[in-house]
Amino acid sequence: MTASFGARLSAAVGARGPLCVGIDPHPGLLDQWGLPRDASGLERFALTCVEALAGDVSVLKPQSAFFEAYGSKGVAVLERVIADARSAGALVLLDVKRGDIGSTMAAYAQAYLSDGSPLAADAVTVSPYLGFGSLDPALAEAERTGRGVFVLALTSNPEGATVQRAAVDGRSVAQTVVDQAASRNAGAAPLGSVGLVVGATVSRTDLDLSGLNGPILAPGLGAQGAGPADLARVFGPALPHVLPTSSRDVLRHGPDPAALRTAALRVRDDLAAAVS
Ligand SMILES: O=C(O)c1cc(=O)[nH]c(=O)n1[C@@H]1O[C@H](COP(=O)(O)O)[C@@H](O)[C@H]1O
Numbered sequence: 001m002t003a004s005f006g007a008r009l010s011a012a013v014g015a016r017g018p019l020c021v022g023i024d025p026h027p028g029l030l031d032q033w034g035l036p037r038d039a040s041g042l043e044r045f046a047l048t049c050v051e052a053l054a055g056d057v058s059v060l061k062p063q064s065a066f067f068e069a070y071g072s073k074g075v076a077v078l079e080r081v082i083a084d085a086r087s088a089g090a091l092v093l094l095d096v097k098r099g100d101i102g103s104t105m106a107a108y109a110q111a112y113l114s115d116g117s118p119l120a121a122d123a124v125t126v127s128p129y130l131g132f133g134s135l136d137p138a139l140a141e142a143e144r145t146g147r148g149v150f151v152l153a154l155t156s157n158p159e160g161a162t163v164q165r166a167a168v169d170g171r172s173v174a175q176t177v178v179d180q181a182a183s184r185n186a187g188a189a190p191l192g193s194v195g196l197v198v199g200a201t202v203s204r205t206d207l208d209l210s211g212l213n214g215p216i217l218a219p220g221l222g223a224q225g226a227g228p229a230d231l232a233r234v235f236g237p238a239l240p241h242v243l244p245t246s247s248r249d250v251l252r253h254g255p256d257p258a259a260l261r262t263a264a265l266r267v268r269d270d271l272a273a274a275v276s
Contacts, residue, residue: 005148006191012058019268020059022247023049025066033255039073046081052257054088061093079118092121099127106137113141123148132180148193153177156199156220185213200226209238216242222249228274244271
């Protein structure tokens, strides 16, 4: 039987430490690395990240939009990044933030979570704002194939709060997302495969994360202003389930693969100390 994503993530973090590095090939970073703003520059950038990081970091998170911007050539690079990173031992979390009516969500599940699909990753980011239940086809396919989903709960951007902190029947919208993820993870060991996204920038979550039994992806470190010291304050007792993620603050150390790896491992060690 295929191991669940939750089990695979626990093992990866146990072996390699708590860090996800985002592969976000911003045009400005291509400039900084001396690469052209075209599909060949994108390919050099992304494959350098894989070469430097996939053997050491537990999770890599390519951001799909930066690849889609170059059309079919960019998507071909994304396919290669997913395959190469996985063969080098990293888990791949594809950041696509999909959300749609259930019947279309089934097609997204087919694209990103089904065995044999060229864009299948270990997990994807999804948006619950068409209703948590609309995500069911993705959750079901992830469970069937040993993959995972990370559901947006409290995002790192300041605009998110008006929707996500709005109250519904005495609970915030974000808390309803947490509670529904928790019910999907109930009984899973060592960890459920339905994760959440909660920004490290939010200062206070006002969320009860105690029953989640799943991973919490924490973006917002570095370029968006949060640091390792914020994690304990933001996540409190949920800290052991937090997977911090950073993109630009690591990527700015390229293009030399050794410098990139050293920077990532430094960030990982700082974060490991902060979450332990
Ligand atoms: O789902 C995400 O990854 C995500 C959620 C969120 O709330 N905030 C957030 O910044 N992200 C992503 O995390 C990455 C953050 O990049 P840096 O700010 O460069 O570390 C980007 O790819 C964002 O799209």
